[in-house]
Amino acid sequence: MQTQTATDHTPSRPKMSVSTTDVAIEIRSMNKWYGDFHVLRDIDLKVMRGERIVIAGPSGSGKSTLIRCINRLEEHQTGDIIVNGVELTSDLRRIDEVRRDVGMVFQHFNLFPHLTILQNLTLAPIWVRGIPKAEAEELAMKYLERVKIPEQAAKFPGQLSGGQQQRVAIARSLCMNPEIMLFDEPTSALDPEMIKEVLDVMVQLAEDGMTMLCVTHEMGFARQVANRVIFMDQGQIIEQNEPEAFFSNPQHERTKLFLSQILH
Amino acid sequence: MSDLLFVRDHIQPPLPAPHRTSGVVLWLRTNLFSSVPSTIVTILAVLFLYWIIPPLYGFLIGDAVFSDPEGLRGEACRFEGVGACWVMIQGRWNTIIYGFFPNSELWRINLMFVIAIVLLVPMLVPKAPFGRTAALLFFLVFPVVAFILMSGGILGLRQVPTAQWGGLTLTLIISVIGITVSMPLGIFLALGRQSKLPIIKGFCVGFIEVWRAVPLITVLFMASVMFPLFTPQGVTPDTLLRAIIGIVLFESAYMAEVVRGGLQAIPRGQFEASSALGLSKVKTMVFVVLPQALKHVIPGIVNTFIALFKDTSLVTIIGLFELLNTVRSAARDVNWSSPTSDITGYVFAGFMFWIFCFGMSRYSIYMEGRLHTGHKR
Numbered sequence: 001m002q003t004q005t006a007t008d009h010t011p012s013r014p015k016m017s018v019s020t021t022d023v024a025i026e027i028r029s030m031n032k033w034y035g036d037f038h039v040l041r042d043i044d045l046k047v048m049r050g051e052r053i054v055i056a057g058p059s060g061s062g063k064s065t066l067i068r069c070i071n072r073l074e075e076h077q078t079g080d081i082i083v084n085g086v087e088l089t090s091d092l093r094r095i096d097e098v099r100r101d102v103g104m105v106f107q108h109f110n111l112f113p114h115l116t117i118l119q120n121l122t123l124a125p126i127w128v129r130g131i132p133k134a135e136a137e138e139l140a141m142k143y144l145e146r147v148k149i150p151e152q153a154a155k156f157p158g159q160l161s162g163g164q165q166q167r168v169a170i171a172r173s174l175c176m177n178p179e180i181m182l183f184d185e186p187t188s189a190l191d192p193e194m195i196k197e198v199l200d201v202m203v204q205l206a207e208d209g210m211t212m213l214c215v216t217h218e219m220g221f222a223r224q225v226a227n228r229v230i231f232m233d234q235g236q237i238i239e240q241n242e243p244e245a246f247f248s249n250p251q252h253e254r255t256k257l258f259l260s261q262i263l264h
Numbered sequence: 265m266s267d268l269l270f271v272r273d274h275i276q277p278p279l280p281a282p283h284r285t286s287g288v289v290l291w292l293r294t295n296l297f298s299s300v301p302s303t304i305v306t307i308l309a310v311l312f313l314y315w316i317i318p319p320l321y322g323f324l325i326g327d328a329v330f331s332d333p334e335g336l337r338g339e340a341c342r343f344e345g346v347g348a349c350w351v352m353i354q355g356r357w358n359t360i361i362y363g364f365f366p367n368s369e370l371w372r373i374n375l376m377f378v379i380a381i382v383l384l385v386p387m388l389v390p391k392a393p394f395g396r397t398a399a400l401l402f403f404l405v406f407p408v409v410a411f412i413l414m415s416g417g418i419l420g421l422r423q424v425p426t427a428q429w430g431g432l433t434l435t436l437i438i439s440v441i442g443i444t445v446s447m448p449l450g451i452f453l454a455l456g457r458q459s460k461l462p463i464i465k466g467f468c469v470g471f472i473e474v475w476r477a478v479p480l481i482t483v484l485f486m487a488s489v490m491f492p493l494f495t496p497q498g499v500t501p502d503t504l505l506r507a508i509i510g511i512v513l514f515e516s517a518y519m520a521e522v523v524r525g526g527l528q529a530i531p532r533g534q535f536e537a538s539s540a541l542g543l544s545k546v547k548t549m550v551f552v553v554l555p556q557a558l559k560h561v562i563p564g565i566v567n568t569f570i571a572l573f574k575d576t577s578l579v580t581i582i583g584l585f586e587l588l589n590t591v592r593s594a595a596r597d598v599n600w601s602s603p604t605s606d607i608t609g610y611v612f613a614g615f616m617f618w619i620f621c622f623g624m625s626r627y628s629i630y631m632e633g634r635l636h637t638g639h640k641r
Contacts, residue, residue, distance in 0.1 A: 073536050099542040110537035114556050114637055123551060124541035156637035169537075176541060 018227055022049040023082075024180055024211045025070060030079030032069065039065055040076070041235040049179075052212045054222040054243070057232035058258060063215045066232070067182045070213070071102045084179060100128060103173030107185040109165045111157035117144070117168050118153040121175050129176070136175070143171040147201050163194025170201055181205065183214040219263065223247065231255045323347045323604075324611075341602030348608040349600075356594035360612075363430020363585055369422060372413040373433055379406060388627065390634060403444065410437075426504040430585035432616065438508055438576040438586065443569050445512045450519025451558075455549065457524060468520070475517035480575055483510045488582040507579045515572045522564040526557030559635050566628035570621045577617075588613045 025047040032040040040062050047053060055063045068074040069081060072088050072095045081088045083098045112120050121140035125131045131139070144150040147167035149160075157165055166186055173181060183202065187195045199221050206212060206225045216222070222229050222243050229246040231239045231254075239252045247263070250256045296306045327347030332340045332355070341349035353360065362373055383406060386398040414437070417423035429437070456468035475483075487510035488503055495501060530553050538548040558565070580589040594600060595609035 071540055073540065096542055096544065099540060102540075104537075104540040106533060106537060108533055110531075110533035112534065112537070112552055112556075114559065114635075124543060127547050127551065128542040158637055172541070 018051050019049040023047070024049045024051070024084065025213075026080070026082045027070075028080045028082075030069070030076050030081060032065065032074065032076045039235050040069070043079070043237060045230070045237070047180075047211065047213065049211055050209050051228065052206050052210075052226050053214065053228050053230060054226040055213065055215045055230045055232060056217065056219075056222070056258070057238075061232040062235040063232045064184050067104075067184060067213050067215055070180075070182060071099050071104055073104075100176060101178055102180045102182060103176060103178035104182045105166070105169050105173060105184065105186045107188050109157070109162075109169045109189075111165055111169055111172070113157050116154055116156055117149075117160070120157065120168060121172050124172070125175050139175055140171070143174045144168075146174070146204075147171045148197075161194060162190045163197045166190065166194075166198045167201055170198075170205070174205075178210075180211045180213070183212065183216065185215050185217070187216065187218055217262065219247070231258065233258075338597075338600040338602045338605065341604060346602065346604055348611065349602050349604050350608065352594060352600045352602070352605050352608055353591075353612050355600060356590075356597065359431060359594055360587070360590050361432045363434055363590060364428040365424060365430075365433070366422065366428070369416070369424060372416070372421065376410050376413045379409060426502050429504065431590045432587045434504075434579075434584065435573075435576050435587040438504075438511065438579065439573045441508055442511045442515055442572045442576070446515040446519050446568075446572070447565070449512065449516035451523050451554070453516060453520035454523035454527060457520065458527065472517045472520050475514050476521070478514075480511070480514055480578055481581060483514050484578055484582050486510070503582060504579075504584060507582060507584060511572065511575065511579075515568060515575075518568050518571075519565070522561050522568055523557065525564060526559075526561035527553065529560045530557055559632075562628050562632050562635075566624055569624055573621060573624070574617055587616060 023046060025045070027043050027045040030040060030043040031038070043066060055066065057063045065074055069076050069088075070083060075090075076088075084101050086094050086098050088094060088098060111117075112123070115123065118137060118140055121143065122133065122136040125136040125139060126133055141150055141153065144153055147170055149164055149167055152160060152164060152168070157168065160168065170186075186202070187198050190198065195218070199218060202212070202214070202221070203225055212225075214221075214226075226243050228240055229243050230237055231246070231250075231252070233254050239246070239250065239255045241251075246255075247259065250259055297303045324347065327345060328350055329341050329346065329348070330350050332351040334340075337355060338349075338352065340351055358367070358370070362370055365373060380402075383398045383402040386392040386394045387402055389395075412418060412421065414429065415424060415426070453468045453472055456464045457472065459465045459468070484507055487506040491501070491506050534552055534556070535548060538552040539545075543551065576586055577588040579586055585593065591609040591613040592606070595605035
């Protein structure tokens, strides 16, 4: 059993190309309130295709809410969000269009407990993309092999370990062939020994050139994979920088305090 | 080196669990006489059984009248100390099962039962072949066939008005229609109650709260007495049809609340994961939420089914002869009346209801076990 944790990853940055012209996500002066509470304040963010962004920050800083706005699990009140050239409004067809191309992985996996692993993976390809069942199963097996658990296909989620469930959740998103992947604290609910197996899958995904936005506390992962680290507090982007500079030379007082708390 | 150091030098292999001793005496001691209170309860229970079993045996079997070789009918049971008058059930068997259906047409009901069983078996046994086909036939084709067989009037079949339907047949007809229609209606009402559209939500809440707050007897009376007042002159919808509609609407309100309980048990993450994959709201409901929600509330659903099955006996009060009413009328028949005919009838009717309800209960427990996918750990 490997006992190495993610923070021990040596930064051996793989070669990954980032487009300089092709915008994947553009957010312009976006604001969101929960009732009277101003949860996201004046967010401006441009994500290029192939970029890998890690979003860090204390709890309650709005980082999860921000990425949940990108596939409209949360509604924003003012400003614009343009994903893959589609502007998110209350138009349901546009929301579905965006969701087809944006995969999401949740902290608590959210697999469908009444379906087998294979059925979890084929549900959306069959009923959203209209792919024939046999073809969808073939696709599902391909991605299960990629996350290294093809032998679990016939089991139910309740029979798998947390790390395996999260890898299934990633494979489930990949089956929709997304152009952008959102990760909402994908390793926070896992036992320490299982974090690495999930991060390995995510690193591999990054090497394949996937556009990724990842809310995480795994700073080793950020150093190894991210092109940019964004630090949020009180619903605002406080600081963003390249990972090396971000960790070695934080500028804002709040960032320095945060890093001193988590990097010991 | 510190005294605290400990390093395991070999891994302990798993050992078999300690041998569990068994035997009659041990079983008695652990289950019946484990303590003083337990011993007292055991003794009281034995005394109770001693007190109840002999008279029960006497009534149901020992002193009961099983045969009537001389054709005395009720006379056979009219003597001192007689037990259950089973010959009465035997003698009025056709009425109890088929109601007042013409004798020459009974094959139609039998044929209907046979078709129902042939379709139900592959539908309810999980691994049987043609399950889906059987279900489609049962819900789409069978109702038409059954209606034609029961009421006739076409294809050269003699017409039988619903007033002549009765007995166990009528009980089963009302319950099967009640169950198969109130279930989907209840699901729609439960979903409507959670709707964000105020008109739909208001309608569903109003519907559920009104129907649930009225006794079924009142519903049936209103269906039989008040409903005709609102229909155009000369049009009197069938009494049975009105009763069935009343029961269906009444039970669907209950079903809606049971289903709502199941919907509330589904975590928000399931909706989010499904939406994030691009599944529409309807598909999320059909493929992700409802299968889980309904599975959670199988006990509640079956509870409602069983209540519905037993509630069908209330249609007696609007003059329909379902199982209980035919049994009672058989017992009161001049030819068959005897000191114990009434009780015999009630015992028999109770037993028939119990058989069906117990069957439903066991089947639901079996399905719960089958649908269990290991997520409640």
